Amino acid sequence: MNEQLQAGLRAVKPLSPSLVTLLGVTAAEHTLQDVLKIIQLDAVLTARLLRAANSAAFRRTQEVDSLGMAVSLLGERYVVGMAMELSSDGFFDQPLAGYESAAGDLWRHSIKAALAGRLICRYARARVTVDSNQAFTGGILHDIGKAVLSAALDGAARDMALSVAGDQSSYLEAEHSRLGYDHCEAGVALAVQWRLPECYKAAIGFHHKPDQAPDGQKPLVFAVHLGDAFAMLSGAGTGSDSLLYPLHPDHALYFDLSPENVQRILLDLENEYAAITESIA
Amino acid sequence: MATVMIGIGGLGATNTPGDFVKTMALGSCVAVVFLVPKTRCIGMVHVALPDSALDAKKKQMVPGHFADSGVPALFNEICRVGGAVTMRDVYVKIAGGANMLGAATSFDIGRRNVLAVKKALWQMGSGPMAEDIEGFISRTVTVSVDAGTVELSSPAKGTWTI
Numbered sequence: 001m002n003e004q005l006q007a008g009l010r011a012v013k014p015l016s017p018s019l020v021t022l023l024g025v026t027a028a029e030h031t032l033q034d035v036l037k038i039i040q041l042d043a044v045l046t047a048r049l050l051r052a053a054n055s056a057a058f059r060r061t062q063e064v065d066s067l068g069m070a071v072s073l074l075g076e077r078y079v080v081g082m083a084m085e086l087s088s089d090g091f092f093d094q095p096l097a098g099y100e101s102a103a104g105d106l107w108r109h110s111i112k113a114a115l116a117g118r119l120i121c122r123y124a125r126a127r128v129t130v131d132s133n134q135a136f137t138g139g140i141l142h143d144i145g146k147a148v149l150s151a152a153l154d155g156a157a158r159d160m161a162l163s164v165a166g167d168q169s170s171y172l173e174a175e176h177s178r179l180g181y182d183h184c185e186a187g188v189a190l191a192v193q194w195r196l197p198e199c200y201k202a203a204i205g206f207h208h209k210p211d212q213a214p215d216g217q218k219p220l221v222f223a224v225h226l227g228d229a230f231a232m233l234s235g236a237g238t239g240s241d242s243l244l245y246p247l248h249p250d251h252a253l254y255f256d257l258s259p260e261n262v263q264r265i266l267l268d269l270e271n272e273y274a275a276i277t278e279s280i281a
Numbered sequence: 282m283a284t285v286m287i288g289i290g291g292l293g294a295t296n297t298p299g300d301f302v303k304t305m306a307l308g309s310c311v312a313v314v315f316l317v318p319k320t321r322c323i324g325m326v327h328v329a330l331p332d333s334a335l336d337a338k339k340k341q342m343v344p345g346h347f348a349d350s351g352v353p354a355l356f357n358e359i360c361r362v363g364g365a366v367t368m369r370d371v372y373v374k375i376a377g378g379a380n381m382l383g384a385a386t387s388f389d390i391g392r393r394n395v396l397a398v399k400k401a402l403w404q405m406g407s408g409p410m411a412e413d414i415e416g417f418i419s420r421t422v423t424v425s426v427d428a429g430t431v432e433l434s435s436p437a438k439g440t441w442t443i
Contacts, residue, residue, distance in 0.1 A: 099436075100436045158439070234308055246382040258387055262387060267339065
């Protein structure tokens with residue numbers, strides 16, 4: 001493995017054991033009880049979930065005073081999102097200097113990609129099976145490799161963006177030609193280090209080349225690929241590379257994204273993003 | 282001196298000397314800027330989607346979200362803040378409407394937004410005197426009351442004015 005990549009990986013702290021367990025459990029078939037068993041061991045997460053469930057964004061007549069009620073009300077995607085934010089020790093909030101991206105941009109992009117990926121699953125074609133909760137979590141995780149690459153790309157963002165915009169290639173290729181690896185490959189290396197489930201390794205590794213994903217993971221990877229695109233279109237990019245990735249035409253094999261459906265997803269995305277940020281605040 | 286921040290679907294206007302109006306990181310959205318020399322008032326709406334027929338409730342609550350309701354709402358706002366004018370008094374500039382590389386027609390929401398903004402302006406007897414639209418870049422737009430300038434910035438291009 002490239003030495004620069006190894007150094008980048010060494011700088012990333014491990015995920016908390018409870019988050020690794022939660023991601024593992026929610027990636028496979030599971031019940032609400034399975035999720036509750038993990039969360040109830042984490043007092044900070046439990047408190048934050050109760051506070052969110054009682055926030056204005058989820059107005060209810062009755063106070064939510066149990067973890068079970070809170071998780072039922074908020075939904076699994078929200079629980080996983082909050083667990084990621086709390087347990088990743090500032091990983092998603094760091095500025096990405098190599099992408100000229102400010103603190104918090106990676107988290108905003110990841111949450112929007114996650115919400116969009118989940119919404120896109122509503123428009124899956126009849127024969128396509130895709131788990132919307134996996135699409136949400138895959139969306140949160142898809143760009144973790146950028147945090148590994150960022151330092152190595154410091155100072156290069158403007159040249160790379162100009163070059164990619166000029167020849168309409170892909171920012172991924174620009175990363176590869178500059179460093180010998182790209183943020184998808186770095187993300188997979190970090191996913192191995194974090195012991196993430198296989199479905200998320202696929203989402204991270206192939207989200208810019210979804211046609212090359214293993215067959216069984218293609219619907220999930222295309223959902224994450226599209227979620228990433230919707231996040232960028234809605235103004236939540238991660239700096240210099242925003243919009244500079246080709247949209248793969250094969251998405252139409254898996255999802256029915258007519259112009260009307262695209263607009264509906266963008267509208268629902270803003271509504272859900274506003275609700276989730278209001279409840280976290 | 283203050284900066285009026287305009288979020289997605291938001292709109293605002295000011296005629297206070299030293300003030301700025303700003304919106305961040307436009308993707309497929311379009312910023313419509315109104316400059317009124319007569320009243321020294323500036324305004325901006327951050328349009329996210331072309332047509333308010335998609336959601337009547339949203340149109341009522343956040344008219345700036347859609348081109349067809351946002352552009353007239355911005356005109357009302359600059360009249361409320363700066364005093365009554367006609368569209369003949371207003372200089373219009375627009376920016377944004379970007380897209381992903383290689384996106385299919387159904388995904389071309391940026392171009393649809395631009396066309397819907399121009400249609401709404403045309404229905405009010407106006408049109409943009411300057412524009413920086415489409416392409417594959419994210420744009421941040423800042424407008425100054427004092428200078429009457431519309432400054433754009435993007436990580437890929439630096440800073441420029443229209």
